[in-house]
Amino acid sequence: MKTFSCYCGNSLHFENSQCLACERAVGYLPDEQQLSALEPTDNGQWRALHNNRIYRQCKNYSEYAVCNWMVPIDQQQTYCASCQLSHVIPNLTNPQNITLWYRLELAKRRLLYTLYNLRLPVVGRTQDPHKGLGFEFLEDQPVTGEFGNELSVKNWVMSGHNAGIITINVLEADHGPREEMREKMKERYRTLLGHFRHESGHYYWERLINGTSHIDSFREIFGDERRDYQHALQVYYDQGPPSFWQDICISAYGTSHPWEDWAETWTHYLHMVDTLETAHDFGFSIAGHYVSPPQPDMQMAHGYIRPTTFDELFDDWGRLTVALNALNRSMGMEDAYPFVVSGLLTLQKLQYVHDIISEAGSPAATPH
Numbered sequence: 001m002k003t004f005s006c007y008c009g010n011s012l013h014f015e016n017s018q019c020l021a022c023e024r025a026v027g028y029l030p031d032e033q034q035l036s037a038l039e040p041t042d043n044g045q046w047r048a049l050h051n052n053r054i055y056r057q058c059k060n061y062s063e064y065a066v067c068n069w070m071v072p073i074d075q076q077q078t079y080c081a082s083c084q085l086s087h088v089i090p091n092l093t094n095p096q097n098i099t100l101w102y103r104l105e106l107a108k109r110r111l112l113y114t115l116y117n118l119r120l121p122v123v124g125r126t127q128d129p130h131k132g133l134g135f136e137f138l139e140d141q142p143v144t145g146e147f148g149n150e151l152s153v154k155n156w157v158m159s160g161h162n163a164g165i166i167t168i169n170v171l172e173a174d175h176g177p178r179e180e181m182r183e184k185m186k187e188r189y190r191t192l193l194g195h196f197r198h199e200s201g202h203y204y205w206e207r208l209i210n211g212t213s214h215i216d217s218f219r220e221i222f223g224d225e226r227r228d229y230q231h232a233l234q235v236y237y238d239q240g241p242p243s244f245w246q247d248i249c250i251s252a253y254g255t256s257h258p259w260e261d262w263a264e265t266w267t268h269y270l271h272m273v274d275t276l277e278t279a280h281d282f283g284f285s286i287a288g289h290y291v292s293p294p295q296p297d298m299q300m301a302h303g304y305i306r307p308t309t310f311d312e313l314f315d316d317w318g319r320l321t322v323a324l325n326a327l328n329r330s331m332g333m334e335d336a337y338p339f340v341v342s343g344l345l346t347l348q349k350l351q352y353v354h355d356i357i358s359e360a361g362s363p364a365a366t367p368h
Helices: 096-117 175-184 192-208 215-222 229-239 258-281 310-330 344-360
Strands: 025-029 034-040 046-048 054-057 070-072 086-088 134-138 141-144 151-155 160-162 165-169
Touching (some): 025 046, 025 054, 096 134, 096 192, 096 258, 160 192, 165 192, 192 258, 192 344, 215 344, 258 310, 258 344
Parallel strands (some): 086 134, 134 165
Antiparallel strands (some): 025 034, 046 054, 054 070, 141 151, 160 165
């Protein structure tokens, strides 16, 4: 994630809706992939100072302040390119859900920023009614006990993916319950953005691997996904990962089934490119090595930048995560990246995801 600049020269961050220096309203222009200062017009619309074009605020921006994206005036949609993908939102009669919804939408927009930057195809349900991308933010359904003084859960919501629809349990946006679940599941890393990245991996497996010429090479490196998925998960939860899991997978959960191995590897690749983009944008240098841009054609703060090979990308990632973890420990916090990529097969899997994304990258990924 890069930083942006206001018309007044002040630094802006992706989630900003106002410049703290000049107090202008700020909005993200998905058609430009830029955060821009805004000037109101006489008819309730906004002129973006980045390009002098006219926009209107996304309905979820103007009415609920859970979004900061803009809609080009020549488009008829009420919602922005991101909010159009949200098919089910939390129950807003619960005031706490506004905050949780904001966190969910912010994590989704961060995911989309990376997908668009990588020029991956983002195809919504309007374009593909059966397998297009969509998001549902659902809540567990509590029921009152027999004597009316206790609550139990009638229907648990499992975060997951099905035919393009990504479901996220709203409680994943609540820090306390998410941390409790992280401890219960013995996970060193569990974040809301991580969930979005993981489930997007399942979506892109369907779009980029399943039914394509890549399926044989996928099975060669990740294994045969045709083996019983539910049985594989049950074995994993009953027995845990094999003792040598770090030699073959990027996470313990990745050992459960080839689909999960792919999704976990995909997630870590998105961790890499987003964090490296941030480090590059801030001019990070680790032990005398400048952090290179993560992708060949990323248009960042300083214009066009030279291509980066996977080896450069991974070398930078290794140096950066050591520094990040050391900084976190100095603050008394858990490691920012509590993983070790040590096995040759794990590295080959990351390289495979890199190659698939590089091949799939296309201007068609730009939001419309």
